[in-house]
Amino acid sequence: MLDIAIDRKTYPDRAGAPHLALAGLRLEAAPGEFVCVVGPSGCGKSTLLNVVGGLDRDVEGRVRLTGADSAHDIGFMFQEPRLMPWLTVLDNVLLVTDASPTAQRRARELLTAMGLADVLDAYPGRLSGGMQRRVALARAFVIEPKLLLMDEPFVSLDVPTANRLRAMLVEQWQRSGATVLFVTHDLREALALADRICFLSAAPGRVVLELPLALARPRAPDDAAVQALHAELLARHPELLAGLTSEPHEIQDE
Numbered sequence: 209m210l211d212i213a214i215d216r217k218t219y220p221d222r223a224g225a226p227h228l229a230l231a232g233l234r235l236e237a238a239p240g241e242f243v244c245v246v247g248p249s250g251c252g253k254s255t256l257l258n259v260v261g262g263l264d265r266d267v268e269g270r271v272r273l274t275g276a277d278s279a280h281d282i283g284f285m286f287q288e289p290r291l292m293p294w295l296t297v298l299d300n301v302l303l304v305t306d307a308s309p310t311a312q313r314r315a316r317e318l319l320t321a322m323g324l325a326d327v328l329d330a331y332p333g334r335l336s337g338g339m340q341r342r343v344a345l346a347r348a349f350v351i352e353p354k355l356l357l358m359d360e361p362f363v364s365l366d367v368p369t370a371n372r373l374r375a376m377l378v379e380q381w382q383r384s385g386a387t388v389l390f391v392t393h394d395l396r397e398a399l400a401l402a403d404r405i406c407f408l409s410a411a412p413g414r415v416v417l418e419l420p421l422a423l424a425r426p427r428a429p430d431d432a433a434v435q436a437l438h439a440e441l442l443a444r445h446p447e448l449l450a451g452l453t454s455e456p457h458e459i460q461d462e
C-alpha cells in the first residue's frame with residue numbers, strides 16, 4: 209500500500225550548498241501495518257514523514273500510496289499537539305472534518321474513548337500536556353485515515369501518561385485498520401508498538417535493518433519481553449543503536 213523510494217533529499221545549507229538529509233531510502237508498508245522508524249537525531253526521520261505526507265515535495269524519488277484517494281486519507285500527529293488555543297476541544301477535532309453530523313458523532317465518540325467527554329467545551333490552555341495529546345490523537349483518527357504519520361508524538365511525557373497514550377493509539381489503530389508510520393528515537397517505544405521496525409543510518413538516512421516483531425499485544429516499553437528483546441538487540445547490533453536513547457526525558461504531567 210505504501211511504497212517509498214527516496215533517491216535524494218537535500219536542504220540548502222547556510223552557504224546555499226546542498227546538505228544531504230536522505231539518500232537511497234527504500235521502505236514499504238502493508239495495509240494496516242504498524243511500522244516504526246528508529247534512528248539517531250538528525251538522520252532524517254521528520255524529513256521522511258514530511259515527504260511521505262506531501263508536506264515537502266522538493267525531493268528526488270517517489271512515494272506511492274495505493275488505496276488512498278486524497279490527502280484527506282492521511283492523518284498526522286506531531287511532537288507538539290498543535291491545537292488551536294481559541295477553539296474548544298471538540299472544535300479542534302472537528303477542524304479537520306467537514307463538521308457533518310457523522311463527523312460530529314465520530315469526534316464525540318473518539319474523545320469519549322480517550323476519557324475527554326467532560327472537557328469537550330474546554331479550551332486547550334486549561335488541559336494538561338497529556339490531555340492535549342489525547343485531543344491530537346482523536347483529531348488524527350477522526351478523518352478515518354488510511355495512513356497515519358506520527359512524529360515522536362509522545363515525547364517529553366511522564367512514563368504512565370505516555371504508556372496510556374500508546375495503549376489508546378494501539379486500540380484506535382486496531383479498530384481503524386490504518387497503516388501507521390511512527391517515528392521515534394526511543395527503541396523501547398518502538399518495540400512496544402510496532403509490527404516491524406526500520407532502523408535508519410545516521411544522516412543521510414536510509415534503512416539499514418528491518419526487524420519484524422512477533423510479540424503479543426498489548427505491550428508496554430517496560431514489559432519483560434520488550435526488555436529482553438531490547439537487551440538482545442543491544443548485544444547484537446551495538447553499532448546501530450549508538451546515538452539512540454531509550455530513556456525518555458520526563459516531565460510530570462497528570
Ligand SMILES: Nc1ncnc2c1ncn2[C@@H]1O[C@H](COP(=O)(O)OP(=O)(O)OP(=O)(O)O)[C@@H](O)[C@H]1O
Nearest residue numbers: 219220229248249250251252253254255256393411
Ligand atoms: N528546513 C531545513 N533546512 C535545512 N536543513 C534541514 C532542515 N530540516 C532538516 N534539516 C537537516 O536535515 C537533516 C535531517 O533532519 P530531520 O529533522 O529530518 O532529522 P530527525 O531524524 O527527524 O532529527 P530529530 O530526531 O532530532 O528530530 C538534519 O541534518 C537537519 O539539520
